[in-house]
Amino acid sequence: MRIVFMGTPDFAVPVLEAVAEAGHTVVGVVTQPDKPKGRGGAVLMTPVKEKALKLGIPVYQPVKVREPEFVEILRGLGADVFVVAAFGQILPKTVLSLPRLGCVNVHSSLLPRYRGAAPIQWAVIDGEKETGVTTMMMDEGLDTGDMLEQAVIPIEAGETGGSLHDKLSALGAKLIVSTLAKLENGTAVRTPQTDEGTCYAKMLKKSMGDIDWTMDAEAIERLVRGLDPWPGTYTGWNGRTLKIRKTRVVPEEYDGVCGQVVLTDKDRLYVKCGRGTLALTELQPEGRKRMAVDAFLRGYPVETGTVFVRGRGEE
Secondary structure, three states: OEEEEEEOOHHHHHHHHHHHHOOOEEEEEEOOOOEEEOOOOEEEOOHHHHHHHHHOOOEEOOOOOOOHHHHHHHHHHOOOEEEEEOOOOOOOHHHHOOOOOOEEEEEOOOOOOEEEOOHHHHHHHOOOOEEEEEEEEOOOOOOOOOEEEEEEEEOOOOOOHHHHHHHHHHHHHHHHHHHHHHHHHOOOOOEOOOOOOOEEEOOOOHHHHEOOOOOEHHHHHHHHHHOOOOOOEEEEEOOEEEEEEEEEEEOOOOOOOOOEEEEEOOOOEEEEOOEOEEEEEEEEEOOOOOEEHHHHHHHOOOOOOOEOEOOOOOO
């Protein structure tokens, strides 16, 4: 089939590769405009653009895909289907109606459970036991179109947002090949979504990582994993920001106030939470690399009774 692929970040790269390797003709790749990154402000290509250029596929980077001039460019490509994976723009009806077989989205959750921008991370944060990928026909709603296929995987103990991202990206690459084959031979089954049990997976912000120590230890542990590697979690300590990279829940309860260090020695740093205790096992001081707690404590002694607070040492 003739396919237009729309995607931008790392998640979409294996999906693009799989579509191309399955023998389809990718007539164009649409991705977000390049943006400056880092302290030097160097303009970097999107991951999907880099892969498309290596594959020799024409790349288009409209500021707004809905602009009439670009809609005509898409029309001229004569695609049978659009494949969309983490593109970053909402497709209007004028675009959705262009390909004869419609627009298929590779969505990184088991719809209709998580709709929105960050379903991978929220599945970890919320303590889900499993997740997966859904291919769906796109409509004008937010992840509300008819479902085509799903693939399920467990969320392992210790799973992070980053590790789950990579698993689901690979899973989505396999699933889109199956879905496209069924669309091509007319055997694809469309299953309408319901709104029962739906959660909105809102976009991630750095402020979400500011740990509230009145939360349960288990909830904080999941937050740390879900927001790893970005935006990460942190706490205020001696007027500075201390990034919390890895933790584990400790069964013992201790007296003290929330956020208080209740036990510290050469390789243990326990913090009292709203319910339960959290062992901090990997930390990252400002301007330093992440390190195991024993290495941290050798360079940054922490006394029992110290209280971690919200933000940069501010209540």
